[in-house]
Amino acid sequence: MSRGNNVVVFGAGAVGRGFIGELFSDAGWRVTFVDADPELVAVLRSGSYPHDTVASAGTVRKYVTGCTAVPAQDQAAVRRAVSEADAVFTSVGARNLPRVAPALAAGLADRAAVDGGPMDVYLAENLHEGAKLVRGLLSTELGTLGAEAATVLANVGVVECSIGRMIPVPTESQRREHPALVAVEPYRKLPFDVAACRAPVPDVPELLGNPELDFAFFTERKLYVHNQGHCATAYLGARAGHCEIAPAISDPDILEQVRAAMHAPARALARKYGQPQEELIAHAEDLLARFANTALHDTVERVGRDPERKLQPGERFLGALRLCNQWDDPRPLLPGIALGLEQQAAQGGGSAAVAAVLADVESISPGLAAALVELRGGSPRGTSQR
Ligand SMILES: NC(=O)C1=CN([C@@H]2O[C@H](COP(=O)(O)OP(=O)(O)OC[C@H]3O[C@@H](n4cnc5c(N)ncnc54)[C@H](O)[C@@H]3O)[C@@H](O)[C@H]2O)C=CC1
Numbered sequence: 518m519s520r521g522n523n524v525v526v527f528g529a530g531a532v533g534r535g536f537i538g539e540l541f542s543d544a545g546w547r548v549t550f551v552d553a554d555p556e557l558v559a560v561l562r563s564g565s566y567p568h569d570t571v572a573s574a575g576t577v578r579k580y581v582t583g584c585t586a587v588p589a590q591d592q593a594a595v596r597r598a599v600s601e602a603d604a605v606f607t608s609v610g611a612r613n614l615p616r617v618a619p620a621l622a623a624g625l626a627d628r629a630a631v632d633g634g635p636m637d638v639y640l641a642e643n644l645h646e647g648a649k650l651v652r653g654l655l656s657t658e659l660g661t662l663g664a665e666a667a668t669v670l671a672n673v674g675v676v677e678c679s680i681g682r683m684i685p686v687p688t689e690s691q692r693r694e695h696p697a698l699v700a701v702e703p704y705r706k707l708p709f710d711v712a713a714c715r716a717p718v719p720d721v722p723e724l725l726g727n728p729e730l731d732f733a734f735f736t737e738r739k740l741y742v743h744n745q746g747h748c749a750t751a752y753l754g755a756r757a758g759h760c761e762i763a764p765a766i767s768d769p770d771i772l773e774q775v776r777a778a779m780h781a782p783a784r785a786l787a788r789k790y791g792q793p794q795e796e797l798i799a800h801a802e803d804l805l806a807r808f809a810n811t812a813l814h815d816t817v818e819r820v821g822r823d824p825e826r827k828l829q830p831g832e833r834f835l836g837a838l839r840l841c842n843q844w845d846d847p848r849p850l851l852p853g854i855a856l857g858l859e860q861q862a863a864q865g866g867g868s869a870a871v872a873a874v875l876a877d878v879e880s881i882s883p884g885l886a887a888a889l890v891e892l893r894g895g896s897p898r899g900t901s902q903r
């Protein structure tokens with residue numbers, strides 16, 4: 518691999534192929550995917566794959582070119598690719614990061630051994646405090662290799678990103694058409710934590726680093742406005758019998774409830790971070806329009822999955838509730854939480870899980886748990902929301 522514009526992307530899934538690979542290829546970079554799926558690797562080695570940008574108005578097909586792939590199982594090849602790269606991304610899902618760490622650490626150690634200069638590892642993941650976690654993983658792996666972890670890591674930035682583009686799992690018919698075909702929405706901005714970078718930022722126009730603003734603003738905006746409103750749409754939509762997000766958000770009653778649930782944290786974030794309120798409200802409105810993209814066929818199942826995790830303290834619902842209680846009005850968040858509790862119960866969650874959520878809600882503001890119980894039909898274990 519020649520020095521220049523080479524990016525290594527761990528994970529050639531929805532985000533890897535659908536977002537990171539596309540942005541870097543469009544900017545003239547060579548993209549080397551690392552993936553655990555040998556069939557996908559074989560397909561990507563052909564050097565290009567089809568990529569559809571889908572909007573309600575129509576689909577634009579293009580081919581992402583200039584790519585290759587390495588199987589994750591070939592640790593020596595992965596190590597070499599990392600040591601020669603100019604930037605590294607991960608988009609494997611949080612639970613897979615420990616498996617990526619050994620070859621990533623080895624490649625970084627090789628690079629340090631030849632004084633290869635600074636390098637940034639960007640985390641294209643939905644992961645709270647991901648940089649801390651990955652630094653810890655790399656430190657452990659470097660220790661195992663007998664490398665001086667502090668010296669190697671002094672030259673390595675671990676950079677969190679906020680992935681706003683929505684990319685559904687490819688359908689069966691898309692997979693039959695081409696095993697690497699991916700369909701994405703048009704949105705293509707990629708905010709990242711520029712303060713964490715050690716190397717020059719890649720010349721990819723969609724990479725947005727704002728040194729003036731704490732990156733927590735972007736992660737909170739993503740979780741409390743985007744993910745929370747999206748999930749409320751899924752729960753309200755499921756109750757109304759919808760399978761997909763677009764028809765759910767097109768229902769005027771659901772739209773108004775979700776709009777209120779997104780505007781409250783948008784206003785709260787504007788106050789907390791001293792940002793213009795109209796920009797945050799415009800961001801929420803843009804998201805509502807993006808949820809209505811019928812061509813994306815995003816499902817209430819994907820967006821609403823794992824309600825127990827989504828109802829944990831600090832997660833999209835209870836984190837937004839706490840934020841809004843401090844800076845705005847928490848009540849528009851309650852319908853989504855009430856339906857989340859129903860989903861959790863339907864998936865086998867017991868009364869202890871409900872009690873834990875109610876206790877957290879009550880700790881945010883006395884009386885709020887009673888309002889939630891009332892919304893759920895009067896009983897702490899109530900089964901239906903009116
Ligand atoms: N799909 C979406 O709309 C969005 C996803 N995200 C986040 O982006 C990350 C990736 O998500 P997706 O691309 O949707 O998942 P995905 O499941 O489509 O892709 C993950 C890829 O990683 C590969 N992989 C798993 N273990 C690996 C390993 N040890 N080494 C190399 N490759 C490995 C898998 O084979 C798969 O191709 C997750 O953290 C997710 O939460 C964030 C925003 C949007």
Ligand SMILES: O=P(O)(O)OC[C@H]1O[C@](O)(CO)[C@@H](O)[C@@H]1O
Nearest residue numbers: 643680683743744747748820822
């Ligand atoms: O991946 P999770 O935590 O289940 O949450 C789903 C959310 O994440 C995304 O896939 C990416 O932010 C959104 O499209 C969706 O709202």
